[in-house]
Structures are given as structure tokens and as C-alpha cells.
Amino acid sequence: MPKDSLDDLNSRLKAFAQTRNWEQFHNPKNLTMAMIAECAELVEHFQWLTPEQSMNLTQEKHDEVTLEMADILIYLIRCAERLDIDLIGAVERKIAINEARYPVEKVFGDARRASEYED
Structure with missing residues (x-):
């Protein structure tokens, strides 16, 4: 939007x-x-x-x-x-945080919480 x-x-x-x-x-x-x-x-x-x-x-x-x-x-x-x-700014910020917390190579096809992934 x-x-x-x-x-x-x-x-x-x-x-x-x-x-x-x-x-x-x-x-x-x-x-x-x-x-x-x-x-x-x-x-x-x-x-x-x-x-x-x-x-x-x-x-x-x-x-x-x-x-x-x-x-x-x-x-x-x-x-x-x-x-x-600013909701748009907040969403953009949250997307960036989620991209860092859930890198594709680590989470692809897996829907666990961030804390459940091994480092």
C-alpha cells in the first residue's frame, strides 16, 4: 500500500x-x-x-x-x-530485521522460530 x-x-x-x-x-x-x-x-x-x-x-x-x-x-x-x-517505516524496519534473523540459506522451507535454529 x-x-x-x-x-x-x-x-x-x-x-x-x-x-x-x-x-x-x-x-x-x-x-x-x-x-x-x-x-x-x-x-x-x-x-x-x-x-x-x-x-x-x-x-x-x-x-x-x-x-x-x-x-x-x-x-x-x-x-x-x-x-x-510511521507504520510504513516500522514495517520496512521489521522486514530488514526478519531478513537478518531468517537468512534464506538457513530457513528455506522451515517455519521454526528464530531461537530454534542452531547457529
Whole structure:
């Protein structure tokens, strides 16, 4: 997602909250609590599915999952705005960290945690 798109979403979400006088409720604690609740709702859609079923959702289920993901992103963007975190920069930084922690020649085809690989 281009950074300007993320900035545009942030502006719309901030305006939405300000217009409704909800900024008072949009603190990092409340936003992260709301986000984890939405994450749990997303998990519910996949809870008893096989991996294959999770890759082949009905259109109705796909639409429901889409909206849950949107809720999660909304709360994440709002929380980042409140904490003055550049999400794109944070993701780029995290990718660089993961590339160093999980070099291809060491982890190819293996999904263990970094601490489980021998040095």
C-alpha cells in the first residue's frame, strides 16, 4: 500500500473520530483492546476450518473476513497515529530485521522460530 494511501486513510479516520468527539476514547489502551477484540472475531471465522477450507472461503465468508480485517486495520492506523508511529517505516524496519534473523540459506522451507535454529 502506498504511503499516501495510508496517510489518506489516517486523515479520514481521524476526521471521522473528531467529528463525533471520539478522540477522547481513542487512546492507545482502548484502541489496542478494540483491535484484539477484532482479531478474535477474525480468528472465529477460521477456527474449525481445515487449511484447505481457509483458502477457499464462500463469498459470504470472504466478505465477513474482509470487514473484520478492515476493522483491525482501522484500529491499527488510529493507534499508530495516536503514538506518532510511521507504520510504513516500522514495517520496512521489521522486514530488514526478519531478513537478518531468517537468512534464506538457513530457513528455506522451515517455519521454526528464530531461537530454534542452531547457529
